Amino acid sequence: MNPRKIKLTIAYDGTEYHGWQVQPGLPTVQETLNQAATGLIGRDTHVHGASRTDAGVHALGQVGLIETMTSIPTENFPKALNDRLPDDIAILSAEDVHRKFDLMGDATCKLYRYTICTRRIRPVHEIRFCWHHPYPLDTEAMHHAAQCLVGKHNFRSFASAADQRESSVRTIFRCDVNKGTGERFDYIMIETEGDGFLYNMVRNIAGTLVDIGHGRWTPQEIKTMLEAKDRSIAGQLAPPQGLCLVWISYEKQII
Amino acid sequence: MNPRKIKLTIAYDGTEYHGWQVQPGLPTVQETLNQAATGLIGRDTHVHGASRTDAGVHALGQVGLIETMTSIPTENFPKALNDRLPDDIAILSAEDVHRKFDLMGDATCKLYRYTICTRRIRPVHEIRFCWHHPYPLDTEAMHHAAQCLVGKHNFRSFASAADQRESSVRTIFRCDVNKGTGERFDYIMIETEGDGFLYNMVRNIAGTLVDIGHGRWTPQEIKTMLEAKDRSIAGQLAPPQGLCLVWISYEKQII
Numbered sequence: 001m002n003p004r005k006i007k008l009t010i011a012y013d014g015t016e017y018h019g020w021q022v023q024p025g026l027p028t029v030q031e032t033l034n035q036a037a038t039g040l041i042g043r044d045t046h047v048h049g050a051s052r053t054d055a056g057v058h059a060l061g062q063v064g065l066i067e068t069m070t071s072i073p074t075e076n077f078p079k080a081l082n083d084r085l086p087d088d089i090a091i092l093s094a095e096d097v098h099r100k101f102d103l104m105g106d107a108t109c110k111l112y113r114y115t116i117c118t119r120r121i122r123p124v125h126e127i128r129f130c131w132h133h134p135y136p137l138d139t140e141a142m143h144h145a146a147q148c149l150v151g152k153h154n155f156r157s158f159a160s161a162a163d164q165r166e167s168s169v170r171t172i173f174r175c176d177v178n179k180g181t182g183e184r185f186d187y188i189m190i191e192t193e194g195d196g197f198l199y200n201m202v203r204n205i206a207g208t209l210v211d212i213g214h215g216r217w218t219p220q221e222i223k224t225m226l227e228a229k230d231r232s233i234a235g236q237l238a239p240p241q242g243l244c245l246v247w248i249s250y251e252k253q254i255i
Numbered sequence: 256m257n258p259r260k261i262k263l264t265i266a267y268d269g270t271e272y273h274g275w276q277v278q279p280g281l282p283t284v285q286e287t288l289n290q291a292a293t294g295l296i297g298r299d300t301h302v303h304g305a306s307r308t309d310a311g312v313h314a315l316g317q318v319g320l321i322e323t324m325t326s327i328p329t330e331n332f333p334k335a336l337n338d339r340l341p342d343d344i345a346i347l348s349a350e351d352v353h354r355k356f357d358l359m360g361d362a363t364c365k366l367y368r369y370t371i372c373t374r375r376i377r378p379v380h381e382i383r384f385c386w387h388h389p390y391p392l393d394t395e396a397m398h399h400a401a402q403c404l405v406g407k408h409n410f411r412s413f414a415s416a417a418d419q420r421e422s423s424v425r426t427i428f429r430c431d432v433n434k435g436t437g438e439r440f441d442y443i444m445i446e447t448e449g450d451g452f453l454y455n456m457v458r459n460i461a462g463t464l465v466d467i468g469h470g471r472w473t474p475q476e477i478k479t480m481l482e483a484k485d486r487s488i489a490g491q492l493a494p495p496q497g498l499c500l501v502w503i504s505y506e507k508q509i510i
Binding site: 058087121 | 266267268313315333337342343344345346347376377378379380382384
């Protein structure tokens with residue numbers, strides 16, 4: 001009998017973790033999930049992740065995969081795992097997937113949201129989930145610049161040097177800079193949808209857009225940066241706590 | 256020369272603190288502020304608080320008072336103190352007040368907000384700031400019951416036994432039960448404005464309203480509870496993390 005494949009949708013507050021991926025001796029989201037799954041199933045079980053979020057980065061819709069021979073019904077997984085998980089991690093749903101399901105290869109689109117708070121004094125109730133950057137930013141210039149990133153490009157200028165993947169070509173479907181409304185008027189959200197992201201790419205884009213919002217560069221100069229294919233050309237790396245993996249889609253793209 | 260009196264508006268995430276008030280050997284909001292103020296002013300300085308919030312309770316507008324001989328300009332206090340405070344406490348503003356200003360006695364109205372999340376699975380990004388209570392609640396019944404509390408009443412039934420104050424009579428100006436909108440449709444906020452609150456009174460009211468929202472009692476039965484003047488009659492004590500002190504007013508009431 002082949003093992004079953006169970007796809008999990010996972011949310012977490014990444015503040016207390018050294019990122020997604022298992023690292024010996026450090027608390028990570030994956031290790032915490034592995035322990036919960038092993039406790040539930042009764043034998044060593046691993047939870048694989050579709051995205052390796054960095055230390056301090058959050059998720060509302062990370063996708064995990066368990067391969068298991070257990071007979072526990074799939075619909076029981078969320079509650080049974082949540083009872084074994086700390087309050088800052090939760091399984092939102094579980095579903096059976098085909099044995100050929102490829103957690104990384106089949107993902108067609110991901111949405112990352114980067115949140116900035118420009119309020120003069122730090123927002124103590126949101127400080128874990130935003131970059132507190134208490135200076136005015138020109139969001140129109142930022143949004144204008146962001147549009148230059150939409151499409152299929154070589155994003156080497158926005159990838160940290162640690163990224164050794166062969167191709168730096170990715171497609172960004174949407175990159176919108178929006179201001180909050182109501183009580184959140186002093187928040188700025190950068191939403192980036194793409195077919196994949198290089199190491200630190202979203203945080204490098206967010207940091208560069210903030211530099212543009214400050215007037216360090218014109219919106220058009222982001223094109224020159226993109227074309228340079230050189231990380232030293234682009235702007236600052238935005239800190240991790242502003243970043244959240246919102247969802248990962250496995251729908252076939254119709255292009 | 257008399258000491259100056261400086262009024263501070265203070266926000267905090269109370270999760271990591273054993274409440275407002277100094278307790279030997281335990282981290283408290285007041286002790287953390289005392290240390291920051293002493294570091295700034297250079298001699299032993301105390302920050303007095305208008306409300307003694309409990310362990311795990313939050314504030315967006317606690318009011319503190321410093322009496323000091325320092326010549327540091329008042330407008331420098333927020334930034335200078337914030338630089339010395341951890342990320343989960345912030346001074347929002349500072350102003351000089353008259354030497355007769357009475358921090359507790361002059362407060363005319365306080366607003367507390369109690370937040371409940373009824374989503375089935377815990378909201379990991381908000382779990383520090385709400386009571387996760389994953390069951391449907393009849394908010395209309397809760398709001399209806401809350402209106403019976405508005406006015407001048409003896410609230411002994413809603414005060415924890417530890418409260419030894421002579422009078423249990425307080426006036427509630429407003430008690431509204433509202434549902435969230437948009438993405439927050441599964442949140443319920445209970446907003447209670449009053450001239451003062453007994454020990455655990457807001458949490459006892461919130462817990463009793465939740466019991467009514469479950470159908471344990473009819474909205475009208477809250478009147479009987481109020482009239483009984485007996486804590487054993489009312490509902491459960493809601494947990495601290497849902498509670499936030501939103502503001503304290505020192506405006507004279509016009510009645």
